[in-house]
Amino acid sequence: MTTLSIFNQNEPQTALSVTNDAGEIQRLLAEQGIRFEQWSTRDLPADASQDEILEAYANEVSRLKSECGFQTADVVSLNPDHPDKDAFRKKFLDEHTHSEDEVRFFVRGQGLFYLHLGELVYAVLCQRNDLISVPDGTRHWFDMGPEPEFTCIRLFSNPDGWVAEFTGEAIASELPQYESLAGVA
Template sequence: MAVVIRKQESIEGAEAIRTFLQEKGLDYESFSTPEGISPLLGQKGLNDAEKEEVLSSLEYRFEDLKKKYGYKARDLVVLHDEVPGIDEVLAKFDKLHIHTDEEVRYIIDGSGIFGFIIGGEKFEVHVSKGDFLSIPANTNHWFTLDEKKRIKAVRYFKDNSGWVPVYVDESKVLVH
C-alpha cells in the first residue's frame, strides 16, 4: 500500500491516496496481492522466461486495464542491487523529467519512490506491492528505489515511442 509524503503531512489509506492523487491528475489503484505467482516473486531476479511467466499469471489484470485505459502492451521491470549498472539505470530517472506518453506502473514486489512537482507542490508517493499508478504525459516526476533496492513493476503502454525522459529544471516549476 502506498504512502504519500507531503511537506506538512503523510496521507495513508487507499481511498485518501486515490482522492489526493486524482486531484493532482494521477490515477491510483490498490490491487489485492496476485495469487499463483508468489514463488517467483520471492526471487530477487527473474530471467526472461520467468518474467513472461509472471506476466502471464497477471493476464487477467492486463485484460481489465486494456478495457479501462486502452493499453496495448506490457512488460516487467525487475530492479535490484545486483543488476549490472543499476546506479546508471536509476540515474536516468531520479532527476525531474517528463515523458510524452503516460508512465504506468503496477508494483508487484518490492518498493520504490515516485516524486512529483504538480501545481507547484513537491510530494512523494512511496509505492509497494499492489500499487497501480498512472502518470499522465508531461507530468513532472522522478523515480528512485528506497534503501531496500528492490522492485518488480509491470509497465503498461499505449505507445512505446514516447519512452524517453525529457529533463525539467526544478527551479522553474517549484513554488517555494
Template sequence: MAEIVIRNTNERITGEENVREFLNNQEVVYEHWNMEKLPAALQENFKLSDDDKKRILDIFDVEIRDLAARRGYKIWDVITLSESTPNIEDLLKKFEEVHTHSEDEIRAIVGGKGIFIIKGSDDVGYFNVELEPGDVISVPENTPHFFTLMENKQIIAVRLFIEENGWVATPVADPQFQ
C-alpha cells in the same frame, strides 16, 4: 499500501481512501491489485527469468488487459531491479532526473518498493508516492516526475506503454524541485 509525503511540508497521507483521493485531485490514477494471486517466490525473486516474467504477466492478465482497454495501452512488460542489476547505480542516476513523457507512465508494483516523485498542483508542489506490492499508479503525460527505488533497492513492476518504443523522457529543469 501507498503513502504520500508532501515534500515542502513533510505531511504524510496514509490509508487507501486518503491516498486515492489525494492522487485523484492531482490527476494521478491509483489502483490496487490483489497480491494474494502471486506466489511469494515470484514477489521475492529479484533475478526473474523470462519465464518468471511471463508467469507474472499471465497471473495479472485480467488486470493488465482491463487497464489497457480503459487507458489505451498496447504493450506491457515486467522490469526487475536490485543490487544484482548490472550498473544499478548508473541506472538510478538516470531515473532520478525530473522529466516528462508524451504518454502516461504507469507501474504496477508486484515486488519490492519504489517511489514516484511527482510535481503536483501549485498549492502542493512536489510529493513522494511510496509504493509497495499491489500499488498501481499512472503519472499523467507531461507531468514532471521521476521514479526511484527505496533504500532496499529492490523492485518488480509491470509497465504498460502506448508507444511500442516505450517512454521517451524529456528532461525538465525545474527550480521548484528540491
C-alpha cells in the same frame, strides 16, 4: 506501507502532510488527475518469469489496455546485486516528463514516485500491489533507493516505450530522497 507525503516546492525539506491510508492516497491523487489503485495479491515464485507475471495479472492488464488504450505490457525487475543499479537510479532521479502515461504496477518491492504538480510535490512510496499512472506531460521523477528491489508491470501506448524529456529543474535534488522517506538506513 504505502505512503503519500506532500511538500511545498518552496519548503522542500518539510512535509505539509503524510498519510498511509490507501483510500485517502487514492482520493488525494485522483484530485490531481493521478490514477492510484491496489490490486489483489498473487502468490508468485520469487523467480517468476515475465510471462508468468503477465499471466497472473492478465485480467487487470487487459482491463487497463481496454480502458486506456495501452498497446503493450512488460515486466521490469531490479535487485540490489545488479551491477548497474547506481546508474539506473541516477537516470530517473532528475525531473522529467513523457509524451505518454507512465504506468507501474508493483508486483514486489517498492519505489518512490515524485509528482511535481503546481507548487506541490506529491511523493508516493509505492509498494507491492500498488498501481500508479502518471499522466503524460506530468513533471515527475522516480527514486528506487540505493539497494533497489522491485518487479513492476509497465504498460505503454507506444510499443517502443517511453522517452524521458528532462526539465533541467533542480527540484529533485532539493527534496528528501528515498532513504529518508522510505525509512531506510
